[in-house]
Amino acid sequence: MYDTADNQSRSLVTQLHLSAAFDTLYKKTLLRWLDHTFGINGTTHKWINSYLDGQNQFVRVGDHTSEPVPCEFGIPQSSVLGLLLFTIYTSPITNVIAQFKHVNHDDYADDTQLYVALNTDDAIRVINDCFKSVHYWLGANGLSQSRQD
Helix, strand or coil: CHHHHHCCCCEEEEEEECCCHHHCCEHHHHHHHHHHCCCCCHHHHHHHHHHHCCCEECCEECCEECCCEECCECCCCCCHHHHHHHHHHHCCHHHHHHCCCCCEEEEECCEEEEEEECCCCCHHHHHHHHHHHHHHHHHHCCCCCCCCC
């Protein structure tokens, strides 16, 4: 994006923010990707699994509290490891975006920016198609409520 500005060109930026994203990660998918995509297995895999395991959720209304139930989704926030695990979970988005010529992106935690230089006739169509593919991937992986019409 800065190169485009340096060349006195215009850019189109699409900003994506995932609300409650850390709460929606499917732990089994994360553990599978750690093993198969990143080669994290053995003791390290067991350690991460134990970090994610044993989390419970419950509902409190006034003085009444429901029974705790195991939580299959979500990772702890406000920790360095939580951010790292979220980044690993969402890393395949890079492969989705790479399919679209001239679309660049920046990611940080639950924020993604897609941007394209407006120097071709199809730039708007390309970034729109890219957005649709990213949105589909997010929906398929539990990070967005993707409408399937």
